Amino acid sequence: MNTNGKNGRKRRRRIIIIVSIVVVLIGGGYAVMASMSPSNEIPESKLATVERGDLARSVVATGKIQPLAKVDVKSKASGIVKQLFVDYSDFVKHGQVLAELDKEELQARVREAQATLQAAQAALEAAQATYERNKVEAEGPDVPFLKSGLERAQGLFKDGLISKSVLEDADKAYQLGLNRQLTAQRNTAVSRAEVTRAKAQVAQAQAALERAEEDLRNSTISSPIDGLVLSRDVQVGDAVSSILVLGSQATLIFTLGDVSDVYVLGKVDEADIGKVFLGQPARIVVESFKDKKFEGKVTKISPFGKEKDNVTTFEVRASIRNPGGELKSNMSANAEIILEEKKGVLIVPEASIVYDKDRNASIEIPDAKAEKGRKKVPVKLGISNGVKTELLSGLNEKQKVILQ
Numbered sequence: 001m002n003t004n005g006k007n008g009r010k011r012r013r014r015i016i017i018i019v020s021i022v023v024v025l026i027g028g029g030y031a032v033m034a035s036m037s038p039s040n041e042i043p044e045s046k047l048a049t050v051e052r053g054d055l056a057r058s059v060v061a062t063g064k065i066q067p068l069a070k071v072d073v074k075s076k077a078s079g080i081v082k083q084l085f086v087d088y089s090d091f092v093k094h095g096q097v098l099a100e101l102d103k104e105e106l107q108a109r110v111r112e113a114q115a116t117l118q119a120a121q122a123a124l125e126a127a128q129a130t131y132e133r134n135k136v137e138a139e140g141p142d143v144p145f146l147k148s149g150l151e152r153a154q155g156l157f158k159d160g161l162i163s164k165s166v167l168e169d170a171d172k173a174y175q176l177g178l179n180r181q182l183t184a185q186r187n188t189a190v191s192r193a194e195v196t197r198a199k200a201q202v203a204q205a206q207a208a209l210e211r212a213e214e215d216l217r218n219s220t221i222s223s224p225i226d227g228l229v230l231s232r233d234v235q236v237g238d239a240v241s242s243i244l245v246l247g248s249q250a251t252l253i254f255t256l257g258d259v260s261d262v263y264v265l266g267k268v269d270e271a272d273i274g275k276v277f278l279g280q281p282a283r284i285v286v287e288s289f290k291d292k293k294f295e296g297k298v299t300k301i302s303p304f305g306k307e308k309d310n311v312t313t314f315e316v317r318a319s320i321r322n323p324g325g326e327l328k329s330n331m332s333a334n335a336e337i338i339l340e341e342k343k344g345v346l347i348v349p350e351a352s353i354v355y356d357k358d359r360n361a362s363i364e365i366p367d368a369k370a371e372k373g374r375k376k377v378p379v380k381l382g383i384s385n386g387v388k389t390e391l392l393s394g395l396n397e398k399q400k401v402i403l404q
């Protein structure tokens with residue numbers, strides 16, 4: 001009995017294995033036949049719908065959002081930042097104080113310049129007094145009197161009324177008077193030069209004082225425009241260099257901008273620039289507001305093209321009102337300059353259109369009765385924006401089309 005039982009189990013195992021192999025072979029055969037037989041069903045991912053909507057043919061200028069007015073605020077005075085009164089994103093008015101530099105050294109310079117000026121003024125007063133004194137002596141007010149006395153003594157001596165010594169005394173007095181007059185005349189010329197030099201020193205000291213006072217005033221940094229603080233580039237305690245000394249290399253303190261009006265400065269290919277004109281409407285799209293378009297217009301077109309990599313482009317400015325300040329400086333933006341626009345027209349994807357060798361357009365639509373499940377329909381097209389195309393005739397709204 002044991003032998004028969006074992007044989008029965010072996011037969012059952014062989015039967016199961018044979019049945020399994022047969023099932024696998026049959027299933028594989030059906031799979032091969034299914035894979036080899038053609039399918040006319042179009043995948044949903046390859047289908048699109050004829051829609052009705054608005055379509056515009058445009059030229060796109062890519063660039064950055066820039067404020068209409070932008071100012072780099074630098075200091076005319078050198079010093080250390082003592083106080084900062086505003087930060088980025090703050091709105092400021094023209095003349096509003098933005099920052100203060102440390103004034104101690106600047107105030108000391110003013111006091112020093114004032115003392116130097118006072119010393120120069122005192123030196124000028126002394127020189128003028130000396131000049132006036134020499135000027136009086138140079139005129140020789142006693143010389144005519146001494147000369148008259150000499151002439152009188154000569155007459156008296158001639159008449160024998162006085163002695164020769166008296167005549168000599170009168171002559172000596174007259175000669176001394178002449179010498180004093182000549183000396184005073186020379187001294188007058190010298191003292192006149194001293195007065196001129198003293199006046200120059202006073203003017204120099206006055207200019208130094210004015211510079212010191214101007215530096216002291218310049219240590220208070222004010223806003224030159226009404227606008228928004230785009231950046232603050234220093235901290236309290238930072239050293240600031242003067243723009244009057246270093247020019248463009250001077251320390252940048254703030255960047256201000258008037259962002260109530262902004263613009264995109266983009267580039268347009270020379271093939272399209274002939275279609276762009278001043279006042280042309282434009283729609284501006286930025287990455288931060290993908291679902292929103294800002295209305296603008298073309299305000300500047302560069303007359304000078306720039307060539308790079310054998311491609312010539314022209315700079316075009318599209319301006320946008322920005323009262324809410326949503327558009328930030330340096331945002332990447334596309335200015336879509338509208339060349340032609342149509343509203344409420346039938347639209348199909350550009351990818352659904354097939355062109356023959358004669359550039360005749362057609363679109364394939366699903367058709368279960370047709371070979372391969374698709375049928376080609378001739379169509380007439382209108383404007384295109386490169387992604388979607390206007391459909392003038394051939395298909396109806398909501399019809400399905402096949403993407404190529």
